[in-house]
Amino acid sequence: MTTSVLPITTSTSHTPPPSPWMQARQQLQYACDKLGYDDAMRVLLETPRREFTVAVPLRKDDGTIEVFIGHRVQHNSSRGPTKGGLRYSPDVNLDEIRALAMWMTWKCALVDVPYGGAKGGICIDPRAYSTAELERVTRRYTSELLPVIGPEKDIPAPDVGTDEQTMAWIMDTYSVNTGYTVPGAVTGKPLSLGGSAGRGGATSEGVVTVSMLAFARRGIDPRYARAAVQGYGKVGAGAVRLLHDAGVRVVAASDQYGAIYNPDGLDIDAVQVYFETSGKLAGAPGTVEIDRDSLLELDVDLLIPAAVEGCSTRRTPAEFWLG
Amino acid sequence: MTTSVLPITTSTSHTPPPSPWMQARQQLQYACDKLGYDDAMRVLLETPRREFTVAVPLRKDDGTIEVFIGHRVQHNSSRGPTKGGLRYSPDVNLDEIRALAMWMTWKCALVDVPYGGAKGGICIDPRAYSTAELERVTRRYTSELLPVIGPEKDIPAPDVGTDEQTMAWIMDTYSVNTGYTVPGAVTGKPLSLGGSAGRGGATSEGVVTVSMLAFARRGIDPRYARAAVQGYGKVGAGAVRLLHDAGVRVVAASDQYGAIYNPDGLDIDAVQVYFETSGKLAGAPGTVEIDRDSLLELDVDLLIPAAVEGCSTRRTPAEFWLG
Amino acid sequence: MTTSVLPITTSTSHTPPPSPWMQARQQLQYACDKLGYDDAMRVLLETPRREFTVAVPLRKDDGTIEVFIGHRVQHNSSRGPTKGGLRYSPDVNLDEIRALAMWMTWKCALVDVPYGGAKGGICIDPRAYSTAELERVTRRYTSELLPVIGPEKDIPAPDVGTDEQTMAWIMDTYSVNTGYTVPGAVTGKPLSLGGSAGRGGATSEGVVTVSMLAFARRGIDPRYARAAVQGYGKVGAGAVRLLHDAGVRVVAASDQYGAIYNPDGLDIDAVQVYFETSGKLAGAPGTVEIDRDSLLELDVDLLIPAAVEGCSTRRTPAEFWLG
Amino acid sequence: MTTSVLPITTSTSHTPPPSPWMQARQQLQYACDKLGYDDAMRVLLETPRREFTVAVPLRKDDGTIEVFIGHRVQHNSSRGPTKGGLRYSPDVNLDEIRALAMWMTWKCALVDVPYGGAKGGICIDPRAYSTAELERVTRRYTSELLPVIGPEKDIPAPDVGTDEQTMAWIMDTYSVNTGYTVPGAVTGKPLSLGGSAGRGGATSEGVVTVSMLAFARRGIDPRYARAAVQGYGKVGAGAVRLLHDAGVRVVAASDQYGAIYNPDGLDIDAVQVYFETSGKLAGAPGTVEIDRDSLLELDVDLLIPAAVEGCSTRRTPAEFWLG
Amino acid sequence: MTTSVLPITTSTSHTPPPSPWMQARQQLQYACDKLGYDDAMRVLLETPRREFTVAVPLRKDDGTIEVFIGHRVQHNSSRGPTKGGLRYSPDVNLDEIRALAMWMTWKCALVDVPYGGAKGGICIDPRAYSTAELERVTRRYTSELLPVIGPEKDIPAPDVGTDEQTMAWIMDTYSVNTGYTVPGAVTGKPLSLGGSAGRGGATSEGVVTVSMLAFARRGIDPRYARAAVQGYGKVGAGAVRLLHDAGVRVVAASDQYGAIYNPDGLDIDAVQVYFETSGKLAGAPGTVEIDRDSLLELDVDLLIPAAVEGCSTRRTPAEFWLG
Amino acid sequence: MTTSVLPITTSTSHTPPPSPWMQARQQLQYACDKLGYDDAMRVLLETPRREFTVAVPLRKDDGTIEVFIGHRVQHNSSRGPTKGGLRYSPDVNLDEIRALAMWMTWKCALVDVPYGGAKGGICIDPRAYSTAELERVTRRYTSELLPVIGPEKDIPAPDVGTDEQTMAWIMDTYSVNTGYTVPGAVTGKPLSLGGSAGRGGATSEGVVTVSMLAFARRGIDPRYARAAVQGYGKVGAGAVRLLHDAGVRVVAASDQYGAIYNPDGLDIDAVQVYFETSGKLAGAPGTVEIDRDSLLELDVDLLIPAAVEGCSTRRTPAEFWLG
DSSP states (O other), X not given: OOSOOOGGGOOOTTSOOOOHHHHHHHHHHHHXXXXXXXXXXXXXXXXXXXXXXXXXXXXXXXXXXXXXXXXEEEEEOTTSSEEEEEEEOTTOOHHHHHHHHHHHHHHHHHTTOSOEEEEEEEOOOGGGSOHHHHHHHHHXXXXXXXXXXXXXXXXXXXXXXXXXXXXXXXXXHHHHHHTSOOGGGOXXXXXXXXXXXXXXXXXXXXXXXXXXHHHHHHTOOGGGOEEEEEOXXXXXXXXXXXXXXXXXXXEEEEOSSOEEEOTTOOOXXXXXXXXXXXXXXXXXXXXXXXXXXXXXXXXXXXXXXXXXXXXXXXXXXXXXXXX | XXXXXXXXXXXXXXXXXXOHHHHHHHHHHHHXXXXXXXXXXXXXXXXXXXXXXXXXXXEOTTSOEEEEEEEEEEEEOTTSSEEEEEEEOTTOOHHHHHHHHHHHHHHHHHTTOSOEEEEEEEOOOXXXXXXXXXXXXXXXXXXXXXXXXXXXXXXXXXXXXXXXXXXHHHHHHHHHHHTSOOGGGOSSOOGGXXXXXXXXXXXXXXXXXXHHHHHHHHTOOGGGOEEEEEOOSHHHHHHHHHHHHTTOEEEEEEOSSOEEEOXXXXXXXXXXXXXXXXXXXXXXXXXXXXXXXXXXXXXXXXXXXXXXXXXXXXXXXXXXXXX | OOSOOOGGGOOOTTSXXXXXXXXXXXXXXXXXXXXXXXXXXXXXHHSOSEEEEEEEEEEOTTSOXXXXXXXXXXXXXXTSSEEEEEEEOTTOOHHHHHHHHHHHHHHHHHTTOSOEEEEEEEOOOGGGSOHHHHHHHHHHHHHHHGGXXXXXXXXXXXXXXXXXXXXXXXXXXXXXHHTSOOGGGOSSOOGGGTOOTTOTTHHHHHHHHHHHHHHHHHTOOGGGOEEEEEOOSHHHHHHHHHHHHTTOEEEEEEOSSOEEEOTTOOOHHHHHXXXXXXXXXXXXXXXXXXXXXXXXXXXXXXXXXXXXXXXXSSSOHHHHHHO | OOSOOOGGGOOOTTSOOOOHHHHHHHHHHHHHHHHTOOHHHHHHHHSOSEEEEEEEEEEOTTSOEEEEEEEEEEEEOTTXXXXXXXXXXXXXXXXXXXXHHHHXXXXXXXXXXXXXXXXXXXXXXXXXXXXXXXXXXXXHHHHHHGGGOBTTTEEEEEOTTOOHHHXXXXXXXXXXXXXXXXXXXXXXXXXXXXXXXXXXXXXHHHHXXXXXXXXXXXXXXXXXXXXXXXXXXHHHHHHHHHHHHTTOEEEEEEOSSOEEEOTTOOOHHHHHHHHHHHSSSTTOTTOEEEOHHHHTTSOOSEEEEOSOTTOOSSSOHHHHHHO | OOSOOXXXXXXXXXXXXXXXXXXXXXXXXXXXXXXXXXHHHHHHHHSOSEEEEEEEEEEOTTSOEEEEEEEEEEEEOTTSSEEEEEEEOTTOOHHHHHHHHHHHHHHXXXXXXXXXXXXXXXXXXXXXXXXXXXXXXXXXXXXXXXXXXXXXXXXXXXXXXXXXXXXXXXXXXXXXXXXXXXGGGOSSOOGGGTOOTTOTTHHHHHHHHHHHHHHHHHTOOGGGOEEEEEOOSHHHHHHHHHHHHTTOEEEEEEOSSOEEEOTTOOOHHHXXXXXXXXXXXXXXXXXEEEOHHHHTTSOOSEEEEOSOTTOOSSSOHHHHHHO | OOSXXXXXXOOOXXXXXXXXXXXXXXXXXXXXHHHTOXXXXXXXXXXXXXXXXXXXXXXXXXXXXXXXXXXXXXXXXXXXXXXXXXXXXXXXXXXXHHHHHHHHHHHHHHTTOSOEEEEEEEOOOGGGSOHHHHHHHHHHHHHHHGGGOBTTTEEEEEOTTOOHHHHHHHHHHHHHHHTSXXXXXXXXXXGGXXXXXXXXXXXXXXXXXXXHHHHHHHXXXXXXXXXXXXXXXXXXXXXHHHHHHXXXXXXXXEOSSOEEEOTTOOOHHHHHHHHHHHSSSTTOTTOEEEOHHHHTTSOOSXXXXXXXTTOOSSSOHHHHHXX
């Protein structure tokens, strides 16, 4: 958990972190070197099987037209249909989507489910458009991809900037096309449309379950363990709660504005109340504010990276999982 | 034919010519300005409807694996199925394909056929691979695009680096998938598979037919006209022959190695025999060699640009057609 | 169980009962009022999504032709494929089918299965036609509906005038069309074709199970309870038997010809033997005959309505379920 | 052209005219009697093959929801795909659509084109809704019918209350579903989308062409013939012009407000100018106003009924064509 | 026309003629030898691409069940969809169908239409079954072949034992499956269902047209030419009539019972009247009866073989066409 | 287990054994006689529903072409999709495949799984061709059968001459055609592609499980039982091991070269080591060699026939299972 084993990540804090795609390729290179795979095999594992870029014209509520660019990358379908999130953000670009798709391939393979990896995105700031506009954008994007998605081909899921409602629109667009309701066209849809119970907290639970297993393997008693959690979104806040429930002392947490610290453990109920009121962690009762990067170097038994990718300038996500 | 009306092309010979996509966008901008279309409309007309990038793994004859990148851009299908060539070249890139696809949209609209524009390409040097390897590459590329091509959707044609045989492979791959022979899946296929008679010379004939109409409109008698032809491939050599048959005096011609000139008109039979023997024009009997760029500035009544796009550093193709 | 809460059903015995569709709409109105839904929502919930009426020409065994009218109403498919019975009766009309389809939507939603409601019918007296004729009628009706039925769209089931054999014909017609056997095209098919064990007695079991739960909730000991069962078909006779097995004293039962009563409880074995012999209940040993309507007003703990809809002139089915 | 041969049309002017479906059935009965067809055959010819009724929910521009009822009747597809208009009117009902569909079957058979008859309609007043609302209504209606329409199945066309734009919406909805542009999905689409040139005036031209043939057969010289035209819409006004161009003296014309008459022939240019200005015929220069019904009894060689069906209370359309 | 060039056909009259398949293979061998094709190519050209054998159970009018065997051979589809007749005969066997399919491939290629060759058959004596039984047999056979036939795949036509009605059943079975009328599914259908005018006499006309061309090439004046026609079915009787109309003296004709001869030419009207009355040619007025085999050795300028294949024991059909 | 009850198998050792198809039909005849089924029913049960024969051209590694014949017989699909092995052997012929398909129908029915029986084969010696050639043969054969196979229609499995790799090729060819991975297209695929764990030993386990049940029913203690196993392939060798593990004394075993015997029981570890080294059983330590046919007449409690069908000249497989 401490020393980096990936020379490619020894960048100083002065240089920008590698792009997601660069990073993902470095990780693959590292793995291929470990496994003794030659370059041809690496290129085969790296090159996405299919990439789609589509125009998404929107007639806005004010009658004007704006054209967005949407992507979908299906990285590898050897193990089954591809699956992966759909991201709405002004920063979306093909390189990022490509990296996220390859990571999905790896994730599916690691947990041995019969799926491959994909990822999609539209280059749009969802907060700048009305719900009706987002619906039209989503339906048009889905329409353009109809021949290449579906329960047997490629299955979208919510991601940054999209949610249950987005999935409901995709599912409906797809279903109108087939002529009957196809709940399997997306995951992360509303419960009332066939969504899975427990999906909301699944990532937090997974992270904490794995952490408990790691503790057990290393002979660490959770009740005497200390943890720091980077990120306080759906995953991070959930992990803080579940770690606490498991007896772990959570000594630090951070959000996009700052980090808080209490060596004796956070009063997580008080922190949560404060966060809901103020919209940030810094200043929570019984905590001192520390530098966000310092959180990553605290002397803890467990460090949970629960921010968006690329937020850690010193260690790549791979370190956490491989370290 | 003489003065450029496009300010965007007044580059000096020292700067590289704009990329095809840049050039195509400038042409669209010029047209939209003329037509009074606003920016939203221009972006709508410019953005390709769908772009596909696929991995094309090849098991080479020596057993090793190589992965190529293939593209297909469907620019606009409002007027009907898209159609456009498929290019095999190590220089293929998405920007070039995008430009060629938009030009196809315009060409189809100009001659008022119910088709839209598309273009495809694989980044491969076809001379460096065996026929069996090229067949496997072509079939795999076709397989990946199966859901989005076909007589009602998008119809490939030969282009630089591909030919009748390539189209036959695509047609067969498509037909095996549908379960029956689908000649409409490609154009430019061999005559024995349903190809169109006369396709080979169609471009030359079109160029010369248009030239004769231009002469007629301007009151020029072909028998007293002088022409220069840039390029001596399938189109250029055919145009030389047809112009000569129409009574025009062809005074200059060029290929990738040089240009030839005879102010009294080339002896085209002698030139053709020389070219077939030596593989180049320079040195043909009864001609003097001139600079290739000089050919573009000869005092002629007709200048035929029949080289690949971007070969003229002083005038863009648009000049010739718009000038 | 006693007083009607629906003012719309306070019709006297002199006026005809409301038609099924009228009745169903009144029930929906009642529910919408309770839930505070506005009229637009009520109309949306009420209007069937799709209604099909098809001509069903039959070449009869004697060579003459007769044309029947068949209906299929798919009321609401928001929750999944629609499902519902297929009725063969000379009384079939679109209003009745429409009502039954809406009731199916409600039933599926109440038991929370991912299906919507549908219903179908052919206006034919099945007793007046040979088996071969009924097969041809069924197959033709199915053929006409092929584009809109199927395991993912709409799934027929047996109802009044149809049975396992009818479902087998539908399943076969559907399967010939798809090219392979599709057991999911119908429910209620013969066991040998994939039908569900226990389907025959499922309705009786369901009615009695619910009754026992109602007793438990109200603190009634079944061994001291008294029941009356209206209808002695597959459902009614089954309920009589199962209630008796559960210790309930069944004091009255009725069929389309009359009703029987014994305040000390019917000797159900004797009643069944008598019914099988004589084809009616009236006159069964150890019983007195009473008026059919009187059965509905007996002082019992449990009244099971197991006749076709609309048979009770004083209380609508809704009373029983809502009362 | 004079005496009615259909006893079923001898209704006095005091009784309302028969409904379209009643009328159509009477016409069929009359034809079957003539042809010696028995009742079974008549019922077979009469019963529509398939009738669809669908709910068309509209979210209006003000956010509220309204549900419309749409119909489509495919009367007979023995001779090929069915075709027929789509009508938007608050008076649309299944009986009317049924009659119009049967008439389409007859029309297609009479001119011996390989099509059968269909007709559709939505019960909506198109003038009371915005273009955006009508688009949403049209697209939803089309969506619901997707499995049963198309170039090989059933082809909509414009009719009362719908136009080229409506057809463009239908074509686009259908095309999005198939994944490529399908111009054959509708007739009457805009020219720019593949519509047929000359469609606008086709009905007038047909009426006048038939009239000239009738004159020729009866030995009437058009230059000495006199005509009256009932209705001054697209068909009627066109017929007036074309008759005049053919040398026929048009002595009377009518619209929904009144009729005009000039025994020496209308000055059709002046009439047209007046009509375009005032929106009605009555008062046109050089004409006297007469009773609308009187027009039908003028002593003319040719009477053109070009109003909507049922406008003539004394003679049914059948008279004109059969008389 | 006289000496056999095929050594493989020098069988004496004592040995049975080669089977159709043997014969067809010998013809192919002969052609490959001429063309210098090696054995691998010959086997490739010879082996049918796909052969289907299906069980055709029939519930007979008397309720019993009989199972027939049906075949369909698709010999070669390289040039387009396969097409070929469907034969009902108790003698049908796979070898015969295979040969006929290969001959169809050759015929289509010779007249350069974009079709390949196929042939089908059911081993049934059509005269021994009712029309209703034949309909059920035809529909079931068609059903079994649904995935592999159709306008783009394989198109049946009438042949020995089948006719327009058979084709109408096939077309209807196919059309019910697709959901709309598909006239292109068969050729040889009734005119009222879209059949081609002139099909009935097409073979006779073709034979006589070719004969006239042969006369012209050899400088023979038809008015001085003498012809013999073997077979007096649809083709033979038609050819007799058309030759006579072209001025040729038809001196002999034969049917399955015998042959007739008149060196001065038959009185073809009298012969036809006699044949229609008596059902045979022998005994026709103004003729002498000769041995059927003698007809093949008459001294004529033209010999038309218009009987079923294999009827000539001395010369194979190939002689006539190749000789 | 001892006396034959099938009169049709009383052939002496001098006559060749009946062909598989003859044998299978005799078994069916026997069963029908027992069940009192008439001939029509027997023919219905016997006749395969569909038989396909396809040409499989192979361009060999040396550039020459060879054409193979492939078969697939779908015997009966009444109970569900058909399934059955695919055999590569130079002895493959339609009669054999037909018999094996009917046996598959029976096997599926006996164990009451919702499948019917099929079988396929290509007439090729797989040991004489390279892996690349076998791949091309397999893919082409699959391509030809695409319209009639698949998870809902007919599912191939490995058999003599084919293995996991063959199934992987079929699955991939099928999946490329559908556009997504379809693991259900074959059984017996590699575990990494979704194959079933335990499939390898399933037949041995089944044989031994059934044997143990037979012992139990007959009151035989396995520890005192003696067994002989004919065949030492995947099934036979596995059965020897499992019987030994169950305590049974295996006294004899045979392979295609000879048989070994030890009345005290084979030392199965030693036998296995010897077999792996020498490729045959004869000569294994602690055994005497006996005649292969003698093995079938040893005085044992259990005789396991685990050779290919037809290897026993004295008793048909039916004896063992029915005896």
